Amino acid sequence: MTREELNAILQKEGNYKAFEYKGYKCRILRMGEGMDPEYRMFHLCGYVLLTKEDRCYGKEYDTIPYTIHGGFTYSSHRLHNQPEEGWRIGFDCAHACDISLPYQLNSELSSAVYRTMDYVEEELKRLVDQIVADRG
Numbered sequence: 001m002t003r004e005e006l007n008a009i010l011q012k013e014g015n016y017k018a019f020e021y022k023g024y025k026c027r028i029l030r031m032g033e034g035m036d037p038e039y040r041m042f043h044l045c046g047y048v049l050l051t052k053e054d055r056c057y058g059k060e061y062d063t064i065p066y067t068i069h070g071g072f073t074y075s076s077h078r079l080h081n082q083p084e085e086g087w088r089i090g091f092d093c094a095h096a097c098d099i100s101l102p103y104q105l106n107s108e109l110s111s112a113v114y115r116t117m118d119y120v121e122e123e124l125k126r127l128v129d130q131i132v133a134d135r136g
Contacts, residue, residue: 006114010042013117022132025049026124028117031092046120047074047090048127055134057087066130069115069123070095089127093120 015030025048032042046068050057056064061075074090093115 009114009116017117017121019121021125021128024128024131025086026121026128027088028120028124031094043092043094044115044117044120045074045090045092046124046127047088048124048131049086049088050131051086053135054087054131056089056131059087061089064089066127066134068127069093069119070097091123 010030013030017028019026027047027049029045029047030042031045056066056075059075061072064072064075066072068091070091070093072089073092075087077087097112
């Protein structure tokens with residue numbers, strides 16, 4: 001994938017998506033806006049807002065038993081310093097197998113894949129399905 005192709009995808013997708021699935025609030029955010037250009041990666045992160053009734057409410061991300069792309073990398077009652085009602089868990093698409101803007105032309109990462117907004121949405125839905133099944 002060339003830089004131009006990736007930039008076209010980034011422009012088309014936008015930086016934010018909110019949706020609800022099976023009663024759970026889900027958010028997708030692109031990292032990098034407002035950051036020092038040297039540190040911008042522009043990868044996507046996905047989050048699901050849990051309620052107190054959910055088994056993983058209040059748990060640290062490294063103890064969450066569900067499966068998600070690359071594993072969980074986030075758990076908090078805040079999302080980017082904004083307090084919320086509930087407990088947010090999430091993951092990112094900035095792993096060795098993922099394309100992040102500064103690294104996509106690195107020959108060592110030629111097999112890396114850009115994780116699209118649609119991909120992250122499907123991962124979040126799969127996560128919600130696991131949460132719902134866990135609740136019985």
